[in-house]
Amino acid sequence: MIRVILPMHLRTLARVGVELKLDVEGPATQRSVLDALEARYPMLRGTIRDHVTQQRRPMLRFFACEEDLSHEPPDAPLPEAVASGAEPFFIVGAIAGG
Numbered sequence: 001m002i003r004v005i006l007p008m009h010l011r012t013l014a015r016v017g018v019e020l021k022l023d024v025e026g027p028a029t030q031r032s033v034l035d036a037l038e039a040r041y042p043m044l045r046g047t048i049r050d051h052v053t054q055q056r057r058p059m060l061r062f063f064a065c066e067e068d069l070s071h072e073p074p075d076a077p078l079p080e081a082v083a084s085g086a087e088p089f090f091i092v093g094a095i096a097g098g
Contacts (some may be wrong), residue, residue, distance in 0.1 A: 002033055002078075003088040007060075010048070010091065014041040019088060028083035030062060031074040048091060063090040 004020045011018065024034045031054075038045045045051070048060055054074070058060065061070045065079045065087050081087035 001085045002028055002036070003024060003085055004033065004037060005090045006090045009093065010044060013043055013047065016041070021040040021085075028078045029075050030069065030072065030078065033078070033089055034074075037056065059094045059096065061092045061094055063092055064088070 002024050004022060005018060006014065006016070006020065012092045022033065022040060024032045032036055047057070048059065049056055054075050056070060061068060061091045061096060063069060064082045078089065
């Protein structure tokens, strides 16, 4: 079981609370977590990753265990604490301004 925390706008879209719990097939990676998330909440398809390239949207970041995982390869294993459910996988909306 993987714990996922979404930013408010995606929580509203998916009509969920602060934290989601997902069963992930195979090893826990960014790709497997996002695949499970989009399968369970199809309204999130295209909001976190581009429909065609499957790359992370530029204004979203991924964090786990106090580390920015946004630029890690999508098939790299997530930290063991995330895979075990001890720590959540955060999807965070980037803050921009001028």
